[in-house]
Amino acid sequence: MSKNAQSSAKSCSNSKQVGCDDCSLNTICMPVSLHVDDIDRLDSIIQRSKPLQKGEFLFRANDPFTSVYAVRSGALKTQLVAENGDEQITGFYLPGEVLGMDGLANNTHTNSVQALETSSVCKIPFERLEELSVTLPTLQRHFLQLMSREITQEQQIVGLLNKKNAESRIASVLLSIAKRNSQRHLSESAFMLPMSRKDLGNFLGLTTETVSRVFSRLQKNGLIAVEQKQVTLLDTPALTLLVAG
Amino acid sequence: MSKNAQSSAKSCSNSKQVGCDDCSLNTICMPVSLHVDDIDRLDSIIQRSKPLQKGEFLFRANDPFTSVYAVRSGALKTQLVAENGDEQITGFYLPGEVLGMDGLANNTHTNSVQALETSSVCKIPFERLEELSVTLPTLQRHFLQLMSREITQEQQIVGLLNKKNAESRIASVLLSIAKRNSQRHLSESAFMLPMSRKDLGNFLGLTTETVSRVFSRLQKNGLIAVEQKQVTLLDTPALTLLVAG
DNA sequence: CGATCCATTGAAAGATGTCAAGCGTAGTGG
DNA sequence: CCACTACGCTTGACATCTTTCAATGGATCG
Numbered sequence: 001m002s003k004n005a006q007s008s009a010k011s012c013s014n015s016k017q018v019g020c021d022d023c024s025l026n027t028i029c030m031p032v033s034l035h036v037d038d039i040d041r042l043d044s045i046i047q048r049s050k051p052l053q054k055g056e057f058l059f060r061a062n063d064p065f066t067s068v069y070a071v072r073s074g075a076l077k078t079q080l081v082a083e084n085g086d087e088q089i090t091g092f093y094l095p096g097e098v099l100g101m102d103g104l105a106n107n108t109h110t111n112s113v114q115a116l117e118t119s120s121v122c123k124i125p126f127e128r129l130e131e132l133s134v135t136l137p138t139l140q141r142h143f144l145q146l147m148s149r150e151i152t153q154e155q156q157i158v159g160l161l162n163k164k165n166a167e168s169r170i171a172s173v174l175l176s177i178a179k180r181n182s183q184r185h186l187s188e189s190a191f192m193l194p195m196s197r198k199d200l201g202n203f204l205g206l207t208t209e210t211v212s213r214v215f216s217r218l219q220k221n222g223l224i225a226v227e228q229k230q231v232t233l234l235d236t237p238a239l240t241l242l243v244a245g
Numbered sequence: 246m247s248k249n250a251q252s253s254a255k256s257c258s259n260s261k262q263v264g265c266d267d268c269s270l271n272t273i274c275m276p277v278s279l280h281v282d283d284i285d286r287l288d289s290i291i292q293r294s295k296p297l298q299k300g301e302f303l304f305r306a307n308d309p310f311t312s313v314y315a316v317r318s319g320a321l322k323t324q325l326v327a328e329n330g331d332e333q334i335t336g337f338y339l340p341g342e343v344l345g346m347d348g349l350a351n352n353t354h355t356n357s358v359q360a361l362e363t364s365s366v367c368k369i370p371f372e373r374l375e376e377l378s379v380t381l382p383t384l385q386r387h388f389l390q391l392m393s394r395e396i397t398q399e400q401q402i403v404g405l406l407n408k409k410n411a412e413s414r415i416a417s418v419l420l421s422i423a424k425r426n427s428q429r430h431l432s433e434s435a436f437m438l439p440m441s442r443k444d445l446g447n448f449l450g451l452t453t454e455t456v457s458r459v460f461s462r463l464q465k466n467g468l469i470a471v472e473q474k475q476v477t478l479l480d481t482p483a484l485t486l487l488v489a490g
Numbered sequence: 491c492g493a494t495c496c497a498t499t500g501a502a503a504g505a506t507g508t509c510a511a512g513c514g515t516a517g518t519g520g
Numbered sequence: 521c522c523a524c525t526a527c528g529c530t531t532g533a534c535a536t537c538t539t540t541c542a543a544t545g546g547a548t549c550g
Contacts, residue, residue, distance in 0.1 A: 080404050084489045088404040102400065104393035110400070130386075137379075147392040148349035154399030155347065155356070159325050159333040161406040162450035164539080165505070197529065205407035210506060212530055228515085228529090244329045409507075410537070442497065455538060457498055473497090473547085 019043045028096030028183055029070040032142040042139065045128040048072070052115040060112040065103025067123045071095050074119025075194030077203075078102075078111040089203040091157065092116070092195060094180050101147050116194045161205060163245065169204045170214050171242040174224070178233060190232040264288045273341030273428055274315040277387040287384065290373040293317070297360040303345075305357040310348030312370045316340050319364025320439030322448075323347075323356040334448040336402065337361070337440060339425050346392050361439045406450060408490065414449045415459050416487040419469065423478060435477040 020026050020043045021036065034042065047067075051074070052058060058069060061081055071093050078099060080088045090111060093099050103109040104126070133140040160172045182188035193200070201211045218224045223239055225232040233239060265271050265288045266281065279287065292312075296319070297303060303314060306326055316338050323344060325333045335356060338344050348354040349371070378385040405417045427433035438445070446456045463469045468484055470477040478484060 078400075080400060082404070082489065086490075088407055090400045090403050101393055102397050105390050105397055110397050134382075140385075141375075144389070144392070145350050147389065147396065148346055151392065151395050151399060152347050152350055152355050154396060154403065155323075155325060155335045158335050158399065158402055158406065159327075161403065162333055162447070164450065202407070205409065207507060208529075209508085209531085213506090216530075244327065245331075441495095452539060453497075454499085454540085457496095458538090461498075 020046065023072075025070070025072065025096035025184065029098050029146075030142070032138055032145070034136075034138060034142075038136055038139065041132060041136070045125060045132060047123040047125070048120070049123060051118050051120040052076075054115055054117050056115050058113040058115070058121060059100070059103075059109055061109055063103075063109045065100070065107045065109055065126065067125045068098055068100040068129070069113075070098050070122040070124065072120040072122055075116045076113050076119055076121075077116055077195060077199060078113050080111060087202065089199055091154075092199075092203070094177075094184070094194075096184055097180075098146055098150075101150055116199070163243070165245070166204075166206050166210050166214050167218070168242050168245050169206065170200075170211065170218070171223075171239045173200065173204065174231065174233060175236070175239055175243065178236075188233075189236070190230070193229045193231055262293055265291065268317075270315070270317065270341035270429065274343055274391075275387070277383055277390070279381075279383060279387075283381055283384065286377060286381070290370060290377060292368040292370070293365070294368060296363050296365040297321075299360055299362050301360050303358040303360070303366060304354050306354055308348075308354045310345070310352045310354055310371065312368045313343055313345040313374070314358075315343050315367040315369065317365040317367055320361045321358050321364055321366075322361055322440060322444060323358050325356060332447065334444055336399075337444075337448070339422075339429070339439075341429055342425075343391055343395075346395055361444070408488070410490075411449075411451050411455050411459050412463070413487050413490055414451065415445075415456065415463070416468075416484045418445065418449065419476065419478060420481070420484055420488065423481075433478075434481070435475070438474045438476055 019040075020030060021039045026039075030039075030042075058076060073095055075095075076093045076099070077089050078091045078093065080090055082088065091099075093113075099113060100109070102111050129139075129143065133143065156176075160169060160176075163169045163172060177191060177193070178188040181191050195203075197211045197215075198208045200206075201208045204211070206214075215224070215226050219226050223233075223235045223242075225234055264285075265275060266284045271284075275284075275287075303321060318340055320340075321338045321344070322334050323336045323338065325335055327333065336344075338358075344358060345354070347356050374384075374388065378388065401421075405414060405421075408414045408417060422436060422438070423433040426436050440448075442456045442460075443453045445451075446453045449456070451459075460469070460471050464471050468478075468480045468487075470479055
């Protein structure tokens with residue numbers, strides 16, 4: 001992709017080809033300080049394709065691993081499919097977050113990734129990234145840190161899932177989303193849940209009914225306000241207490 | 246600890262200083278084929294210190310990140326400590342497995358690692374590993390794969406924890422340990438559990454009592470035999486069915 | 491030998507799952 | 521534009537599972 005193309009199209013927000021150095025998310029997906037020239041070199045290998053529609057797959061389990069992806073807009077879910085066919089959601093990915101690193105271990109993806117809403121991603125071909133890393137030790141280090149961050153985040157999820165009761169699990173996800181929103185300079189008290197109750201339940205090891213009941217209960221007790229997918233956190237300290245148990 | 250201490254003690258099997266190329270675990274922690282010379286170079290940066298006693302910490306959360314570690318013998322648990330002080334076990338590590346990569350993201354470990362029994366580890370200073378990687382692309386790639394494998398394994402755990410009932414969770418861990426044992430050419434049907442019922446419960450999000458009850462029930466139904474920490478899998482197919490639910 | 495920790499088991503209480511029904515919303519097609 | 525349908529969400533009643541509280545026995549370690 002040429003730099004001209006990146007800097008020209010400005011009309012549609014989704015197809016606007018902002019480069020990494022102008023991207024408001026770069027502090028999240030590129031927290032390491034790279035020289036301007038280096039960012040341009042990274043920029044040059046990134047592919048920005050047309051947005052995924054809700055329900056579309058970015059890739060599926062067993063697809064060959066070629067790239068990692070940074071979420072530009074929208075939201076996606078990653079899921080494992082067991083032998084018996086039932087699906088286990090392993091994570092939700094929001095703008096600025098990087099996914100696909102599960103495929104590196106065996107050159108094959110273990111997860112399927114599906115768009116929860118219209119979403120666009122930056123595709124970063126791994127071979128090119130590796131070539132570039134040889135001459136850019138900072139980038140190399142950064143990528144290792146990204147993977148390490150992925151590990152610690154998965155461990156946070158493990159911690160989350162071992163909460164005994166449904167309320168603390170749900171409070172955990174809500175606070176997690178709030179925190180990630182604040183990193184993106186969005187409201188951390190009011191936001192849209194990108195996923196359905198069913199997906200949330202699948203992720204948390206709860207049934208749809210339990211998720212729904214907990215939402216109602218938290219609302220009745222004045223901790224949150226819920227209207228469809230719109231959630232407002234009314235009492236963050238109380239939610240934090242719930243997480244602790 | 247002096248270097249003399251490391252290289253002198255040869256009597257005890259735990260302190261025997263076998264190099265990577267002679268180590269029976271190298272197919273697990275070093276699955277990539279490195280040239281003999283390269284293995285020697287890797288070997289030269291690895292530090293093998295005296296074994297940890299049961300309960301000793303390898304490192305604690307918030308310790309500065311300096312190294313990753315390969316388990317040589319014994320077993321260790323990794324745990325997160327919440328603000329309120331309660332601990333959440335995030336994983337158990339057996340011989341051949343590599344840990345400590347959680348510290349790379351912020352140059353600080355997020356987990357504490359504690360020995361479940363007398364254990365010895367190979368310490369691999371990360372700075373040295375990085376230096377070595379510059380001239381050994383294969384090693385570089387291998388390390389990325391190790392981290393990716395860690396990610397996929399954490400996701401497996403996420404899948405495990407979302408099993409609804411206690412029996413399928415416990416069946417999952419038992420089969421996981423069996424599988425990892427077989428990779429180490431040990432019996433995959435009879436083994437010692439390195440962790441207490443309490444630790445297992447903490448990891449699985451269950452109480453000690455529930456773990457104990459499930460063990461008793463599985464034994465009564467002829468799926469396993471339990472005697473203290475000694476476990477024998479009597480009906481692996483049935484256990485596999487339990488996992489599916 | 492005593493102390494302590496770990497494991498097991500029982501009974502009762504609490505939480506979540508299951509089954510079922512009803513409601514609202516969004517999307518489709520007439 | 522309306523009606524119909526499908527889907528997601530909510531709520532209730534009941535069954536099931538896990539936790540909690542309590543007591544006991546066994547193993548380990550000083």
